[in-house]
Amino acid sequence: MATTNPASELPAVTLPTITLGQVPAGLVAELTDAGLDVEALWNHLTLALLEDVPPGETDTTSAATIADETRASGVFGAREAGVVSGLGVAALVFHAVMGDTVDITDRVPDGTRVEAGDVVMRVSGPARGLLTAERTALNFASHLSGVSTATMHWVDALQGTGAQVLDTRKTLPGWRALQKYAVRMGGGVNHRFGLNDMAMVKDNHVIAAGGVVPALEAIRARFPGLPVEVEVTDLDQLRDLLEVGCERILLDNMSNETMAEAVRLTAGRAVLEASGGLTLERAREVGATGVDFISVGALTHSVKVFDLGLDLDED
Template identity: 75%
Template sequence: MTSYDVLVEELRAAGLDPDAVTAAIDAALEEDLPGGSVDVTSVATIPADATGAGVFAAREPGIVAGLGVAALVFLRVSAEVVVSDRLPDGARVAAGDVVMRVAGPTRALLTAERTALNFASHLSGIATATDRWVAALAGTRARVLDTRKTLPRWRPLQKYAVRCGGGVNHRFSLSEMAMVKDNHVVAAGGVVPAYDAVRAAYPDLPVEVEVTDLDQLRRLLDAGCDRVLLDNMDSATMAEAVRLTAGRATLEASGGLTLERAREVAETGVDFISVGALTHSVKVFDLGLDLQ
C-alpha cells in the first residue's frame, strides 16, 4: 500500500515540489467538481457505502510515468482509497500489464479516474516518446534534450517525464541559463556582440548561442563561447560544424528534427539533439482503469 506521506517523499526525491504537484491536482479536480459540487452520475448510480477495486493497465507497450501523481489524485479525493502494486515511474511495460491497483469507495474511484488518467497518460506519453529517441541515438554520443515548449503550469511534470524516458532536461527558466536566439542576435547586432553582452552582464551564468551558418560558429568559437545551438542545418553542415569545433564547445542540433532523421543527425557527432515535440505535441499513452 502507498501512503500519502510516501507519495510526497517520492515526488521530492524525483526533483518535484510536492506542494506544487498537489496544487495542480487540486486545480484539476476543481475543473470536475467546481465549488465543491459532486459527481452527479456516480451519486445517482452508486450507493454511498459501495466499495470496489480496479486495475490500471497499459494498453500498449512503452514507459510509464506519473503513476505516483495518479495515486495522489485518488488520495486527494478520498483518504479511504488504497493504492497498491504500483510500478515505479520509468518502468517499461507491455500491453496488458497492470501498472497500479486501487480499492476503496466506488464513488471516489470513479470521481478520481479521469483526472488520474489525464496525468499518467500524458506523462507516460512523454516518457515513451523520449525512450524512442534514446533508442534511436544508442551507440552515439548524442543525448536527447527537451525544451521550454511545455504546457503552461506543467513544465516540472513534463520535464520529469522526459527524465523517466532517459532524456536530458534543458533549462527550466529564463533566469538559470542565457540562450541567445536569432532575435537577440538581431537586437544586439551580431552573434559575438550578443554573446559578449550576456557574458559581461552575467559572467558566471551558462550561455548558449544559436547559429545558422558556419561563419557565425567560427566567430563564436574565437570569442570563447562553449555552447552552441546549430539551428536548422543539414547533416553535412552539422558534421562540418563538429569538425570545426574540435571539442571546444558542446553542440546542440535543433529545428524540426524527426525521429526518422535522429540517427543521421547523431552520427554527425553533435552532443545534444533538442526535441520540442517531446512536450508540446506528444501522443498520450493508452492507459485504462477497469473496475473488477
C-alpha cells in the same frame, strides 16, 4: 423560471476536504525526491479535480448508481507498449479525493518500460471516490506517460551515437515541471527550465545585439558565470564564437553534412546541440554527425497521450 438541480436531491458525492498533510509521507517524499514541488503539484491537481466537481456540486452519475458504502478495486493497465510515468501523481489524485480510505498497491516505478496488457497499479477504496478521481488521475498519468514514451523512441534511435535528446521550453503552460520530469523518466535530458537559469541567444537576440559575439559578450558582462548557449545558422558564426571561447553552441536547421563539418571545426572546444526541423526518422543520422545533443520540442508540445485505463474488478 428557476430550475431544480437534480444533483441536489442525491446523496452528496463531493470532494472531501483533504489536506496535503493527510497524504502518506512516503508518497510526498517520493515526489519531492523526483524533483517535483509537491505543494504546487497539489494545487495543480486540486484545480483539475474542481473542473469535474466544482465546490458545492456532486458527481451525479456516481451518486445515482453507487451506494454510499460500496467499495471497489481495480487496476491501471497499459493498453500499448511504452514507458509509464506520472503514476505517483495519479496516486496523489486518489488520495486527494479519498484520503486514507484508498489503498494503492503494485505500482510500478515511473520510467518502467511496459507492454500492452501490463498492470501498472492497483487501487481499492470507496467506489464513488475511485470513479470521481479516475479521469483526473488518468489525464495526468496518460499525458506524462506519452511524454516519456515519445522520449524513449528518440533515446532508442540515438543509441550508440553518443548524442542525447533534450527537451525545450515548448511545454504546456503550468505543466513544465511535470513534462520535464516525464522526459527524464523516458531517458532524456532536461534543457534549461526557465529564462533565468541559462542564457540562450537566438536569432532575434543576435539581431538586437548586432551579432553573435556582441550578444555573448553582453551576457558575460551582465551575468558573469551564467551558462550561455548561442544559436548559429552558419559556419562563419560558429568560427566567430569558437574564437571567443563560447562553451555551448546551437546548430539551427543545418544539414547533416554541415553539422558534421561543425563538429570537425569545433574539435571538442564547445558542446554542440542540433535543433530545428528534426524528425525521429532522421535522428540517428543527426546523432552520427557527432553532435552532443538533439533538442526536440515535440517531446512536450505535441505529444500523443499514452493509452492507460482503469478497469474495476467485476466480483
